[in-house]
Amino acid sequence: xxxxxxxxxxxxxRKSRFIQGHDQKLRTCFEKSIGGADxxxxxxxxxxxIGYEKVFALLKNNR
Ligand SMILES: [Zn+2]
Numbered sequence: 635x636x637x638x639x640x641x642x643x644x645x646x647x648r649k650s651r652f653i654q655g656h657d658q659k660l661r662t663c664f665e666k667s668i669g670g671a672d673x674x675x676x677x678x679x680x681x682x683x684i685g686y687e688k689v690f691a692l693l694k695n696n697r
Contacts (some may be wrong), residue, residue, distance in 0.1 A: 635647075635648075635649060636651070636653070638652050638653045638656050639651045639654040639656075639657075639660070639661055640652060640653075640657070640660040641660075642656060657663055661674075677689075
């Protein structure tokens with residue numbers, strides 16, 4: 635069995651990555667951590683432009 639990707643450690647069915655509603659929870663949490671929905675939209679634009687591999691590479695380098 636797979637585990638819910640939000641980190642709550644509950645098991646999910648093979649087809650879904652989240653327990654129902656937990657993707658929203660994770661998104662809200664992520665939104666707060668980067669400073670709101672506006673920043674989330676900006677971040678999405680960057681991801682769309684340069685690709686997620688580069689974004690993740692940058693995030694790793696900043697740790
Ligand atoms: Zn969860």
